[in-house]
Amino acid sequence: MAAMALKAKDIRIALLVCGTPIPAVAKPFGEYPALFRNLLHSGLDLLKSQKAVDPDTTLTLKGFDVREDIYPERLSDWDGIMISGSASNAYDDVPWINKLVDYVKELPRDKEAPKVIGICFGHQIIGRAFNAKVGKSSRGWELGWTQTELTESGSKFWQDDIMRIQELHQDIVHDVPQGFTLLASTAHTTNQSMISDDNKIVTLQGHPEFTGPIMTEFIKFRTANGTFSKELSDASTLVVDRPLDNIKAAARIVQFCHSE
Ligand SMILES: *[C@@H]1O[C@H](CO)[C@@H](O)[C@H](O)[C@H]1NC(C)=O
Numbered sequence: 001m002a003a004m005a006l007k008a009k010d011i012r013i014a015l016l017v018c019g020t021p022i023p024a025v026a027k028p029f030g031e032y033p034a035l036f037r038n039l040l041h042s043g044l045d046l047l048k049s050q051k052a053v054d055p056d057t058t059l060t061l062k063g064f065d066v067r068e069d070i071y072p073e074r075l076s077d078w079d080g081i082m083i084s085g086s087a088s089n090a091y092d093d094v095p096w097i098n099k100l101v102d103y104v105k106e107l108p109r110d111k112e113a114p115k116v117i118g119i120c121f122g123h124q125i126i127g128r129a130f131n132a133k134v135g136k137s138s139r140g141w142e143l144g145w146t147q148t149e150l151t152e153s154g155s156k157f158w159q160d161d162i163m164r165i166q167e168l169h170q171d172i173v174h175d176v177p178q179g180f181t182l183l184a185s186t187a188h189t190t191n192q193s194m195i196s197d198d199n200k201i202v203t204l205q206g207h208p209e210f211t212g213p214i215m216t217e218f219i220k221f222r223t224a225n226g227t228f229s230k231e232l233s234d235a236s237t238l239v240v241d242r243p244l245d246n247i248k249a250a251a252r253i254v255q256f257c258h259s260e
Pocket residue numbers: 022087221222225226227
C-alpha cells in the first residue's frame with residue numbers, strides 16, 4: 001500500500017442511482033445508496049488499518065436518482081461520481097438512459113469533473129458513452145461468485161493478480177473504447193474492468209456491493225421467475241458464499257477518489 005498517507009478530508013461520493021434491487025435484497029440490505037455507502041466505508045476502514053489514509057478521513061455518499069432526472073448540482077462538490085447497477089439495458093434507447101450517456105460523455109471535457117466509477121450497468125454506460133459496442137453476450141448470463149484475471153495494468157490498479165467478485169449480467173461491453181485500457185477479464189466476459197488513459201474513469205463489470213447472502217436472494221428470485229435455468233442456479237448457489245475481494249476493491253475505489 002502507498003507509503004505516503006493522504007491527508008484527512010471528507011471524501012464525497014455522488015452515486016447516480018440507476019436501479020432498485022429486488023425487495024428481498026432492498027429490505028434487509030438496503031437500496032443502492034446504502035449498499036455502496038456500507039461498502040465504501042468498509043474500504044475506508046481497511047485503508048485506515050493499513051495507515052494508507054489519515055485516521056480522521058471520512059466519507060459521505062449521496063444518491064441521485066437519474067431515472068427521475070435528478071443529478072448533482074455542481075461537479076466540484078464531489079470527489080467521485082459512481083454509476084450503479086440496474087435491471088435496465090445500457091444500450092436501450094430510452095430518455096433517462098440516453099441522458100445519462102450524454103452526461104458521462106461530457107465529463108472528460110469538464111475541468112471540475114471528479115473521478116468517475118461505473119459498476120455493472122455503469123461500466124456499460126461508460127462503454128457506450130465512449131463508443132464501445134454494448135449488447136448481449138453470446139454466452140448468456142455470467143452469474144454469482146467469479147474469479148476475474150487482472151491484466152498487468154489491472155494488477156497495478158486493483159493491487160492484486162485476481163479479483164473475486166459477484167457477477168450478475170448478460171450484457172457486455174464488446175470492445176475497449178479508444179483511450180481506455182483493459183484491467184480484468186474472465187472466460188465469459190473479456191472486458192470486466194477498464195481505466196481511462198487520463199486516470200479519471202474506472203469501471204467494473206462485477207458487483208463489489210454484493211455479498212454471498214445478497215447474491216443468493218437474486219439467484220432465488222430470478223430462478224423462480226424463469227430468468228435462470230435450474231442448472232445455472234444450482235451451479236451458482238454451490239459457490240455463492242466463497243470469499244470475495246469486495247472490501248479490497250472498495251479500498252482501491254476510495255483511494256482512487258481521494259487521490260489527485
Ligand atoms: C425477473 O426479475 C427481474 C428482477 O430482478 C426482472 O428484471 C426480470 O424482468 C424478471 N423476468 C421475468 C421473466 O419476469
